[in-house]
Amino acid sequence: xxxxxxxxxxxxxxxxxxxxxxxxxxxxxxxxxxxxxxxxxxxxxxxxxxxxxxxxxxxxxxxxxxxxx
Numbered sequence: 854x855x856x857x858x859x860x861x862x863x864x865x866x867x868x869x870x871x872x873x874x875x876x877x878x879x880x881x882x883x884x885x886x887x888x889x890x891x892x893x894x895x896x897x898x899x900x901x902x903x904x905x906x907x908x909x910x911x912x913x914x915x916x917x918x919x920x921x922x
Contacts, residue, residue, distance in 0.1 A: 857896055864891040 862881060868891050873883060880895040913919060 855899070859894045860897050862893045862895075864893070865889065867891055 861884075862876075866889065867886060868876070876893060877883075881893040882895060884892040884894050886892070
């Protein structure tokens with residue numbers, strides 16, 4: 854079983870809702886807010902999760918393979 858690893862971001866100040874929504878779409882999760890700091894975290898993705906389906910298909914084509922059935 855793989856251990857989940859995280860990356861963290863500490864932002865000076867409080868963030869507006871629209872900025873938090875952008876960060877949420879980027880995978881960041883709000884952890885805590887203080888008077889002067891905002892703390893966020895997101896999982897560090899493994900190699901398989903980082904590459905896109907398009908990249909996988911391109912690599913398969915280069916090797917003369919197909920990802921489909």
